[in-house]
Amino acid sequence: MNAKIRMWFEDRIPFNREKTAETTKELLNEPIPKHMKNWFYALGVTPLILFCFMVVTGIMLTFYYIPSPEKAFDSVRYITEEVSMGFWIRGIHRWASNLMVIAIFLHVIRVFFTRGYRKPRELNWILGILMLGATFTLCFTGYSLVNNQLSYWASTVGTNMIKEIPLIGPSVLALLRGGENVTANTLTRFYNLHILIMPALLFVLIGLHMLLVRLHGVAKLEDDDKEETYPFFPEHFYHGLVIMFLLLTLISALTVILPPGLGEPADPTVTPAHIKPEWYFFAVYSLLKFIPLQAGIILIMALVIAATFWPFIDEWIRKKKPNLKTHYVVGSLTIIIFLFFTVYEILVH
Numbered sequence: 001m002n003a004k005i006r007m008w009f010e011d012r013i014p015f016n017r018e019k020t021a022e023t024t025k026e027l028l029n030e031p032i033p034k035h036m037k038n039w040f041y042a043l044g045v046t047p048l049i050l051f052c053f054m055v056v057t058g059i060m061l062t063f064y065y066i067p068s069p070e071k072a073f074d075s076v077r078y079i080t081e082e083v084s085m086g087f088w089i090r091g092i093h094r095w096a097s098n099l100m101v102i103a104i105f106l107h108v109i110r111v112f113f114t115r116g117y118r119k120p121r122e123l124n125w126i127l128g129i130l131m132l133g134a135t136f137t138l139c140f141t142g143y144s145l146v147n148n149q150l151s152y153w154a155s156t157v158g159t160n161m162i163k164e165i166p167l168i169g170p171s172v173l174a175l176l177r178g179g180e181n182v183t184a185n186t187l188t189r190f191y192n193l194h195i196l197i198m199p200a201l202l203f204v205l206i207g208l209h210m211l212l213v214r215l216h217g218v219a220k221l222e223d224d225d226k227e228e229t230y231p232f233f234p235e236h237f238y239h240g241l242v243i244m245f246l247l248l249t250l251i252s253a254l255t256v257i258l259p260p261g262l263g264e265p266a267d268p269t270v271t272p273a274h275i276k277p278e279w280y281f282f283a284v285y286s287l288l289k290f291i292p293l294q295a296g297i298i299l300i301m302a303l304v305i306a307a308t309f310w311p312f313i314d315e316w317i318r319k320k321k322p323n324l325k326t327h328y329v330v331g332s333l334t335i336i337i338f339l340f341f342t343v344y345e346i347l348v349h
């Protein structure tokens with residue numbers, strides 16, 4: 001019977017069985033450098049797993065969420081307080097997004113300090129920067145969907161900054177808000193960005209990123225081209241599975257200990273005393289208080305451009321001064337400045 005069913009499918013989906021088996025074997029035998037046994041080097045799989053958690057729980061949330069200013073807050077309250085396991089699904093979604101940002105930060109730090117972006121992996125670095133942008137947009141739009149006081153005012157202040165981008169700022173702002181102010185149009189746009197455009201973009205970018213990782217193989221440690229390797233299956237694959245179960249346990253525990261809150265419903269007529277974005281925007285938010293807004297936005301754009309093309313800048317410096325470890329200095333300074341402004345924002349409010 002089984003053979004009959006298999007043949008029925010094989011007649012209708014004509015693939016070459018030997019070739020498929022060969023490709024699968026090749027994929028499973030992918031040589032992985034020995035240093036990837038250390039968890040810090042193998043962090044790339046963590047955001048991938050978290051993204052999958054977010055997609056599954058996000059789809060579940062759309063069954064109840066209503067993207068209209070009058071009903072959004074109430075629908076989130078209904079999910080949290082009345083839907084069976086609703087607070088857990090919402091909590092997993094929220095905590096997964098926070099951990100995804102942390103995991104990406106750690107992944108970027110490891111890639112940066114091991115110069116994993118060096119030739120021929122520059123394109124994968126640029127894809128990474130795009131993924132970082134898509135992840136932040138996903139987080140920012142998601143936070144705004146709750147439509148409570150904090151999320152409403154954070155999205156108002158956040159989108160206000162866009163106006164300061166030279167030349168295109170006002171048009172991008174109008175496009176994003178669907179008018180001059182944050183209204184029902186804005187919520188619909190954020191909803192579309194959050195459930196459709198950004199996840200689809202991230203899906204494609206992650207696919208390309210993984211394809212390049214597969215085609216190049218993971219970079220061996222610098223100055224150690226003779227490093228030993230081991231096959232992807234079973235050891236590396238099992239590491240991924242263990243990380244997945246650990247993450248699910250951690251996120252579930254966090255959801256029970258610190259369940260997602262609701263706050264007060266949005267009121268466009270009352271500005272709260274302290275407007276707070278999510279923690280990963282604290283550094284930028286705090287920095288912009290020290291310099292005029294437009295100068296700050298131009299500075300941030302310049303930093304993003306420098307970060308995008310960093311592999312080429314680093315290579316250029318290395319050709320001029322081969323012994324200079326510029327990436328250590330730049331990486332350490334970036335982390336110190338980021339932590340300084342983040343902690344400052346936490347202490348001030």
Ligand code: HEM
Pocket residue numbers: 041042043044045046047048051104107108111116117121124125126127128129131132206209213217218219220
């Ligand atoms: C959704 C986010 C991301 C996912 C799922 C992801 C996934 C991965 C995976 C699985 C690897 C293989 C090595 C490892 O496990 O560490 C990798 C390598 C790499 N990633 Fe990412 N990554 C993400 C974001 C980023 C970002 C934001 C950057 C940089 C800005 C980046 C740059 C790189 C580079 C250059 C490599 C090759 C490094 C090497 O071969 O040693 N990635 N990524």
